[in-house]
Amino acid sequence: MKAIRINQHGDASVLQLADIAIPTPGSGEALVRIKAAGINFADIYQREGRRPTPLPYTPGREGAGIVEAIGEGVTEVKVGDRVAYAEGIGSYAEFNLVKSKLLIPLPADMSFEQGAAFPLQGMTAHYLLHDFFRVKPNDKVLVHAAAGGVGLLLVQWLKHLGARVIGTVSTEEKAKIAREAGADHIILYTSQDFVEEAKRLTDGKGVDFIFDGVGKTTFTKDLEAIKTRGCIILFGSSSGPSELLAPNSLQAKSISICSGSLVNHIASREEILQRASDIFAGVREGWLKLRIDHVFTLEQAAEAQRVLEGRKTIGKIVLKIS
Numbered sequence: 001m002k003a004i005r006i007n008q009h010g011d012a013s014v015l016q017l018a019d020i021a022i023p024t025p026g027s028g029e030a031l032v033r034i035k036a037a038g039i040n041f042a043d044i045y046q047r048e049g050r051r052p053t054p055l056p057y058t059p060g061r062e063g064a065g066i067v068e069a070i071g072e073g074v075t076e077v078k079v080g081d082r083v084a085y086a087e088g089i090g091s092y093a094e095f096n097l098v099k100s101k102l103l104i105p106l107p108a109d110m111s112f113e114q115g116a117a118f119p120l121q122g123m124t125a126h127y128l129l130h131d132f133f134r135v136k137p138n139d140k141v142l143v144h145a146a147a148g149g150v151g152l153l154l155v156q157w158l159k160h161l162g163a164r165v166i167g168t169v170s171t172e173e174k175a176k177i178a179r180e181a182g183a184d185h186i187i188l189y190t191s192q193d194f195v196e197e198a199k200r201l202t203d204g205k206g207v208d209f210i211f212d213g214v215g216k217t218t219f220t221k222d223l224e225a226i227k228t229r230g231c232i233i234l235f236g237s238s239s240g241p242s243e244l245l246a247p248n249s250l251q252a253k254s255i256s257i258c259s260g261s262l263v264n265h266i267a268s269r270e271e272i273l274q275r276a277s278d279i280f281a282g283v284r285e286g287w288l289k290l291r292i293d294h295v296f297t298l299e300q301a302a303e304a305q306r307v308l309e310g311r312k313t314i315g316k317i318v319l320k321i322s
């Protein structure tokens, strides 16, 4: 089969197309013929070596396709099922071995591209909104990188929950998209001071919640933009890891900081299916749109990662594989 392989850590040029053997599913595994794979920022951290991974490996942690074969003891899916998944490593390939308990049945009215666009970022938005402090109607919520993959989903879901949403983005084009997704205010954080703007928009009080997947360039300022007794949800570091923080410094404003990694929030099959079902309901009801901006081929995987790390994407990027 054709697969992208990484033999050494580095920039996107380390993504190499190769011919490798099709694996055989073992106990509790299914072989999925990949139709589309999702590209995620975590693929870049892993490629760079920020997330240690034994070399060589096939990147990609999200995909959609058809079950080609199943291993011993698999009861969740059968051969021929349309499925989607997150956190099954190796999706930049024609086939991927995935733990069967991770596989989500893909609704008949959803394309494989959509199937590759929702599991990782959608279930992330879901746990960020449901597993920590809950956002209430009229809460003022700041979402960084509001036109990004997770960001655009958060904006729509927060509006569905009745929040007032302030998004930060780097360009006018992204501002337009985030507004169309429902953001009430947009701050161009590359040219405007987002702390000043957030304070101005909240009568000097600061916002109730901040969702921060950007990290280094935003987190320290979040501590100023958050209101007393507010909550910062730090879930990523697209600009690099955030600065060190002395935990006791949070006391003065009674700030809560929550943090997480999707893998800890899809621990059971019930949890995975519940999160997926809520996402499908949002899509069906029309308040949640899965925006796919770029579709690349498997051969263009390096280019796909370059546009993501170059801040050139809006919403989701997928590889169309077969």
Ligand SMILES: NC(=O)c1ccc[n+]([C@@H]2O[C@H](COP(=O)([O-])OP(=O)(O)OC[C@H]3O[C@@H](n4cnc5c(N)ncnc54)[C@H](OP(=O)(O)O)[C@@H]3O)[C@@H](O)[C@H]2O)c1
Pocket (backbone or CB within 6 Å): 039, 040, 041, 042, 120, 121, 124, 145, 146, 147, 148, 149, 150, 151, 168, 169, 170, 171, 174, 213, 214, 217, 235, 236, 237, 238, 239, 240, 260, 261, 262, 263, 308, 309, 310, 311, 312, 313, 315
């Ligand atoms: N913890 C979890 O469970 C979990 C799960 C999924 C994703 N994540 C994290 O969530 C974040 C967003 O992931 P995503 O896949 O949806 O990516 P994304 O938001 O589509 O892309 C990253 C965005 O970050 C912004 N950004 C700010 N400074 C940047 C810089 N120096 N370099 C690159 N981008 C920069 C850019 O938006 P602007 O141009 O508007 O600034 C860029 O488009 C990532 O940090 C990812 O690791 C965490």
